[in-house]
Amino acid sequence: MLERLNQAMEHIERRLDDSIDVGELARTAATSEYHLRRMFSALAGMPLSEYIRRRRLTVAGAEVLAGERTLLEIAVRYGYGSGEAFARAFRAVHGVGPGEARRTGATLSSQPRMTFRLVVDGSSSMRYRVVDKPDFNVVGAKARVPLVHSGPNQAIIDFVRGTGARAKEPLERLSDQEPHGILSVCDDLDPGRAEGTSLDYYYGVVTSASAPEGMTTLPVPAGTWAVFTASGPAPEAIQTLWRDVFTEWFPSNPYRSRPGPELLRTRMSADGSEADAELWLPVERETH
Numbered sequence: 001m002l003e004r005l006n007q008a009m010e011h012i013e014r015r016l017d018d019s020i021d022v023g024e025l026a027r028t029a030a031t032s033e034y035h036l037r038r039m040f041s042a043l044a045g046m047p048l049s050e051y052i053r054r055r056r057l058t059v060a061g062a063e064v065l066a067g068e069r070t071l072l073e074i075a076v077r078y079g080y081g082s083g084e085a086f087a088r089a090f091r092a093v094h095g096v097g098p099g100e101a102r103r104t105g106a107t108l109s110s111q112p113r114m115t116f117r118l119v120v121d122g123s124s125s126m127r128y129r130v131v132d133k134p135d136f137n138v139v140g141a142k143a144r145v146p147l148v149h150s151g152p153n154q155a156i157i158d159f160v161r162g163t164g165a166r167a168k169e170p171l172e173r174l175s176d177q178e179p180h181g182i183l184s185v186c187d188d189l190d191p192g193r194a195e196g197t198s199l200d201y202y203y204g205v206v207t208s209a210s211a212p213e214g215m216t217t218l219p220v221p222a223g224t225w226a227v228f229t230a231s232g233p234a235p236e237a238i239q240t241l242w243r244d245v246f247t248e249w250f251p252s253n254p255y256r257s258r259p260g261p262e263l264l265r266t267r268m269s270a271d272g273s274e275a276d277a278e279l280w281l282p283v284e285r286e287t288h
Contacts, residue, residue, distance in 0.1 A: 002117065007029065009116075012052060041246075051114065053093075057089060061110075064102050065102065094109050127228065131226075138218040138263075139215055141159075142200060142201065142202050159201065176207050188200045189262075200218075202261075204216075238264065242279065257281060259282070
């Protein structure tokens, strides 16, 4: 998988001054476009689209300083429809406009080329199982919240305190299949998983029952799920589990992620400092 991913990175470098088809990148990496975006974001710490933008503007920055082409020629070469659009993007990455950079020889930012390699770190193993599950419903309270990579998600905390406290008891009575109990369910995430992008968050249960008044139903089709467990400090243990699944488990196993909700069951210690977590991710077998 990592060798194929590096081939996709080479493909990006060859086409920085041309259009880049993410579907073609996914075929180069021998995976789906959805999984490529998810894998890249987890491994690189930024969305694939952001990496491509930064690499283009890094190379464009060198051309701006070289002074061999006009700024408009450089803008068009790297896919910008106008000098104004290029200047805005250039300033966002480099902190200075291209005209000023050329006049003053300003110091610019650089996004290095990325390559991926496997690093063996420790000897711990991940606990997981694979489950084929028929279609089911997630029933619960729903909110649109921002994605937070590290630390508490205050929007979710406020939502659960406000709405979830009233819904907990009636929802628990509806739970009639795995994973049992109250869950945190994330759906409709941006494939690149950029910090601050929005997602649908459900405080709910997996059930065959209908939603009571005031609750929302999320129908989930039949499919395969990889189920991971972890224990440790909250919320770090859960956020680390999410990261490790994409940086360690997927590159080492013949599965890829597929679109669908992500289900998290958490059991907190009495003082709220420790958590036992069970994470359900929708997957499919890789086909080559």
